[in-house]
Amino acid sequence: MTGTQVFRNACPRNCYDTCAILSTVENGVLKKVDGDPGSTYTRGRLCAKGYSYTRSVYSPDRIKYPMRQKGRGTGNWQRISWDEAYTEIAQTILKIKKQYGSTLPICLNKYSGNFDIMHYGIEGMLTSIGNTTRATGTPCWPAGIDAQTFDFGTIVCNDPEDIVNSKYLIIWGANPAWCSVHSMYFIKEAQRRGCKIVAIDPLLSQTASKADLYIQIKTSTDGALALGMARYILDNGLYDGEWLAKNSKGAEEFFGYLKNNITLEWAAEKTGVPQHVIETLAREYAATKPANIWIGYGMQRHTNGGQNVRAIDALAAMTGNIGKSGGGAQYAQLETWGFNYHAMIQKKPENSGGSGDRAININNFGAEVLNAKEPPIKMLWIACRGPITQDPETAVVKKAFEAMDLVVTADMFMNPTVEMSDIVLPITTTFETPGVNVSYWHYWMSLNEQAIKPMFEAKNDVTIAMELSAKLNQMEKGSCTYPTSGDLAEWVGKEFNAGIHKQFGISGWQDLKKGPAKAKGSLVAWQDGKFRTPSGKYEFWSEEARKYGHYPLPVYVEEMKPESKYPLRCISPHWKLNIHSQFQNLDWMDTVNNAPCLEIHPSLAAKYGIRERDSVKMFNDIGYIVLPAKISELVPPDTVAVYEAWYKGKKFNVNYTVKAIPADMGKKATGSPGIAFHDNFVNIQKV
Amino acid sequence: MAKQLGFLVDSERCVGCHACEMACKNEYQLEPKIRWRKVYPLKEDSFGLPERNFMSLACNHCEDPACLKACPVIAYTKRDDGIVMHDQGRCIGCRLCMLACPYSVPQYSETRKKVQKCHMCAERQDNGQKPACVSGCPMEALSVIDAAEFSMAMSSKTLPGFPDTAATKPTTRFIKPSVGVQVRRDR
Numbered sequence: 041m042t043g044t045q046v047f048r049n050a051c052p053r054n055c056y057d058t059c060a061i062l063s064t065v066e067n068g069v070l071k072k073v074d075g076d077p078g079s080t081y082t083r084g085r086l087c088a089k090g091y092s093y094t095r096s097v098y099s100p101d102r103i104k105y106p107m108r109q110k111g112r113g114t115g116n117w118q119r120i121s122w123d124e125a126y127t128e129i130a131q132t133i134l135k136i137k138k139q140y141g142s143t144l145p146i147c148l149n150k151y152s153g154n155f156d157i158m159h160y161g162i163e164g165m166l167t168s169i170g171n172t173t174r175a176t177g178t179p180c181w182p183a184g185i186d187a188q189t190f191d192f193g194t195i196v197c198n199d200p201e202d203i204v205n206s207k208y209l210i211i212w213g214a215n216p217a218w219c220s221v222h223s224m225y226f227i228k229e230a231q232r233r234g235c236k237i238v239a240i241d242p243l244l245s246q247t248a249s250k251a252d253l254y255i256q257i258k259t260s261t262d263g264a265l266a267l268g269m270a271r272y273i274l275d276n277g278l279y280d281g282e283w284l285a286k287n288s289k290g291a292e293e294f295f296g297y298l299k300n301n302i303t304l305e306w307a308a309e310k311t312g313v314p315q316h317v318i319e320t321l322a323r324e325y326a327a328t329k330p331a332n333i334w335i336g337y338g339m340q341r342h343t344n345g346g347q348n349v350r351a352i353d354a355l356a357a358m359t360g361n362i363g364k365s366g367g368g369a370q371y372a373q374l375e376t377w378g379f380n381y382h383a384m385i386q387k388k389p390e391n392s393g394g395s396g397d398r399a400i401n402i403n404n405f406g407a408e409v410l411n412a413k414e415p416p417i418k419m420l421w422i423a424c425r426g427p428i429t430q431d432p433e434t435a436v437v438k439k440a441f442e443a444m445d446l447v448v449t450a451d452m453f454m455n456p457t458v459e460m461s462d463i464v465l466p467i468t469t470t471f472e473t474p475g476v477n478v479s480y481w482h483y484w485m486s487l488n489e490q491a492i493k494p495m496f497e498a499k500n501d502v503t504i505a506m507e508l509s510a511k512l513n514q515m516e517k518g519s520c521t522y523p524t525s526g527d528l529a530e531w532v533g534k535e536f537n538a539g540i541h542k543q544f545g546i547s548g549w550q551d552l553k554k555g556p557a558k559a560k561g562s563l564v565a566w567q568d569g570k571f572r573t574p575s576g577k578y579e580f581w582s583e584e585a586r587k588y589g590h591y592p593l594p595v596y597v598e599e600m601k602p603e604s605k606y607p608l609r610c611i612s613p614h615w616k617l618n619i620h621s622q623f624q625n626l627d628w629m630d631t632v633n634n635a636p637c638l639e640i641h642p643s644l645a646a647k648y649g650i651r652e653r654d655s656v657k658m659f660n661d662i663g664y665i666v667l668p669a670k671i672s673e674l675v676p677p678d679t680v681a682v683y684e685a686w687y688k689g690k691k692f693n694v695n696y697t698v699k700a701i702p703a704d705m706g707k708k709a710t711g712s713p714g715i716a717f718h719d720n721f722v723n724i725q726k727v
Numbered sequence: 728m729a730k731q732l733g734f735l736v737d738s739e740r741c742v743g744c745h746a747c748e749m750a751c752k753n754e755y756q757l758e759p760k761i762r763w764r765k766v767y768p769l770k771e772d773s774f775g776l777p778e779r780n781f782m783s784l785a786c787n788h789c790e791d792p793a794c795l796k797a798c799p800v801i802a803y804t805k806r807d808d809g810i811v812m813h814d815q816g817r818c819i820g821c822r823l824c825m826l827a828c829p830y831s832v833p834q835y836s837e838t839r840k841k842v843q844k845c846h847m848c849a850e851r852q853d854n855g856q857k858p859a860c861v862s863g864c865p866m867e868a869l870s871v872i873d874a875a876e877f878s879m880a881m882s883s884k885t886l887p888g889f890p891d892t893a894a895t896k897p898t899t900r901f902i903k904p905s906v907g908v909q910v911r912r913d914r
Contacts, residue, residue, distance in 0.1 A: 072753050075863070085865040091749035094756065217742040221865045224742060228866065244909070246742050249778040254909045312912045616744055627759035628752060632745055632766075641913065673777035677913050 048076065048553065050477035050486035051090055052470050053619045054152035054180070056220035058479035059086050060486040060556040063471060070097050070471055070492050078555035081201055081482040082222045088617060095628045096469060097495065101453055101688065103466040104496035112441060112460050122497065125463055126511040132446045133169055134516055136418055142393025143170035145418040147409060149402065151178065153424030153622065156475035156488060157535050158502055158528070161383030162423045165505035168522035169512065170392030173417055176399035177712025179430070181337045181372065183346035186705035188371050190582040191353040193572025197370040199483050199563035204230045205366030208328035210238045212352060213262060213339020217246035218616040220481065238321065240265065243611060243681055244674040256676055258312040259609055259718060260599035262339050263348035266355050267596055268307025269322035271298045273358060278326035280360025287569055288357060290581025290593065297593050326359045330366035338613055341717040343600050346705025350594035357578045363566040376478040376485060376543070376559055382534040383502055387521045401712040404700040406436030410443060422449040423501055426621035428456040429686045432698040432715055435663060450501060455621055455686055466498040473500040474529045476549070483559040485544055487552035490529065502528060588708050597704065606660045606721040608680055612694040615683035625688040636692045637670040639681040645671050650726050657727045658682070663696035666727060680724065697722055731790060731809035732847060733874035733898025736783050738886060739905050740868035743768060743781035750863025761834045763845040764860050773887040780904040782886050783869060785860065786811060786832045786845035787897030797827035809898060810847045818842050829890040830897065874898035
């Protein structure tokens with residue numbers, strides 16, 4: 041390729057914004073990236089992470105070729121050829137199948153490192169060898185998904201560009217300024233047009249800093265605040281009786297619960313929010329139309345998180361804000377994900393043993409791998425995932441890795457998960473391979489064109505699947521059903537169907553070469569009033585919830601409280617320069633920030649004799665980390681904040697102290713409950 | 728009055744996301760440690776109640792640039808539109824400009840043995856485009872103004888933490904963050 045060309049790409053990260061990118065390529069070299077102005081959501085702008093992409097492509101730290109490690113964690117890596125890698129992997133697969141009579145001892149842990157639709161091909165590859173064990177569920181957001189599934193029937197949100205039509209917006213346990221910066225633009229625009237912005241959060245987040253009103257709630261008591269508000273709205277007749285009569289089931293029972301069990305005094309005591317503030321908030325929220333609530337993923341990472349989401353949903357429903365432009369209870373949407381999953385859906389080979397895949401809980405991965413019996417788990421395949429840095433109970437996850445016969449990880453960088461693997465396969469960046477991306481938040485779809493050739497010896501997950509299939513079939517004919525060849529760009533086309541064409545108003549996937557496309561309708565969630573619950577109505581009373589062991593009504597479930605040994609809560613939210621273990625490792629980011637810290641309130645710091653920049657050991661019974669203190673009134677006096685990230689060359693990992701405590705919900709929609717990441721109780725000392 | 732281009736930094740809109748800084752780095756493929764634009768956190772209690780606020784700064788394209796005066800080889804020039812340019816060809820890497828600039832703007836490249844700095848995307852602006860930082864900011868917190876005739880009731884020539892402006896007359900203008908109401912458990 042000579043001359044300057046511009047390609048369309050899409051950011052495939054686990055992020056609300058899923059930005060459409062224009063890549064400038066000169067003589068085969070990616071020179072820069074720009075936001076694609078064709079998307080009215082990103083408006084031609086990326087974020088700090090997006091603008092760092094040339095550096096991740098050309099980072100000196102990229103894994104360049106397949107390598108084998110002599111002794112996990114030793115760093116004694118040797119370059120091997122792709123053929124050697126495939127041979128060793130295929131031999132292990134076939135040996136396991138022979139020894140155990142199935143491929144169930146092979147476990148896949150793949151999730152959100154790359155949400156490009158083609159990357160589901162890695163699941164397809166495992167299907168192609170037989171029945172396997174799958175890390176199932178999602179660490180991020182399942183409690184909230186189940187909550188909205190009980191209430192509405194599934195998750196659907198309004199188009200985030202619709203936020204500008206809100207007259208009142210409560211951002212409840214979300215931090216779009218860091219995690220969805222393009223939505224933050226619409227929030228600011230709504231504010232400019234007169235919308236009041238309220239942020240409810242235990243931390244004074246970046247978003248809260250830009251709000252009109254910040255309410256510092258006691259962590260995990262969000263349901264109590266919502267129910268207190270609901271009681272006030274009920275007592276003062278501020279609910280929408282007409283909407284309730286037409287659209288809901290169980291409103292009477294819910295009102296009965298409020299009358300018999302909820303008082304504003306109780307809500308104030310529980311949440312730490314003064315009663316008069318709750319009353320004003322409830323009155324303003326109920327009286328201003330349309331009023332919108334953005335329910336964050338942070339607030340549902342608790343043992344009562346799903347239940348709290350249900351209580352907030354109830355507020356939106358009782359005030360008739362559901363199905364309205366500018367209103368709603370926004371959580372997420374999967375409406376635009378109706379692809380064929382052609383790369384993923386594969387046939388299992390005949391007579392490969394076992395009677396089906398075995399699911400283990402992704403959110404207690406280490407323990408579940410170690411506890412798996414008949415057959416035990418012997419081999420791990422890790423793709424788009426960093427369990428050693430991102431999973432709770434790091435020590436247990438490491439033990440699970442140590443117990444394996446073979447750990448294969450496909451990755452771009454030498455991160456702690458790769459360090460605990462036997463074989464690493466170098467993976468392409470999003471610019472080196474074709475694909476297609478949609479968001480779980482906005483309603484745009486973007487084509488991802490191959491802009492440059494794969495760097496070094498890197499390969500795409502689907503190519504790896506094809507080539508491994510060829511090797512397996514060479515060794516034992518019929519042992520793998522995955523196609524052994526195929527044009528990746530053509531495979532992108534095979535993900536599309538008539539439903540997608542219609543939804544996005546395109547005549548074929550090639551239309552996306554002209555620019556990103558937006559879904560043509562249904563941009564206001566539940567506008568048609570057709571809820572997908574068993575009753576077809578919004579369900580305050582959910583038999584489905586009861587079936588899954590929850591209360592049928594959105595009643596308050598007690599939050600987790602500290603014990604005397606570990607009196608402080610540690611919240612470990614996202615940081616602005618990374619998405620989990622991605623980006624913060626790049627030297628461009630390192631120049632901006634290279635120091636994780638512990639945010640601690642001055643009164644708490646004084647109690648422990650801690651001054652600014654002092655080294656603090658934060659610990660509990662499963663582990664500890666040592667961090668410099670950052671004294672700040674942005675955190676409450678009973679809570680410390682440590683932002684999760686992987687920093688290259690640093691031992692920092694907040695998950696050393698995070699237990700695999702399940703959130704209350706997630707089982708119904710995602711197969712496993714979530715993780716109560718923010719119910720982490722610790723102690724600290726100056727060191 | 729002669730034209731004097733400058734940056735307007737809206738610290739109420741700025742969320743400290745560093746997109747401006749990275750957009751700049753992306754546009755010019757800067758070396759990892761070189762920062763033509765930097766986002767500085769403001770002290771959290773600068774405006775009364777604690778908040779997360781920032782000041783995004785590149786070259787201030789001063790009316791009376793100290794770098795230009797300090798440079799012994801005339802590597803610095805000021806365009807008619809006020810942009811302070813630095814000529815890599817003339818620069819001898821003596822770094823006197825770095826000592827002179829009150830805002831730590833000029834950056835020294837160890838590999839090139841020369842200084843470099845923000846030129847307000849002069850070439851882009853000549854082609855009718857906005858500077859990369861301005862067009863890259865997701866919050867639209869940055870813009871280019873003509874400081875010679877700019878007046879806005881809410882704007883200011885400084886923010887807490889910005890160095891004294893008397894010596895060089897920087898052309899950057901600021902909009903202060905506004906502080907919301909806070910319901911807190913500690914006050």
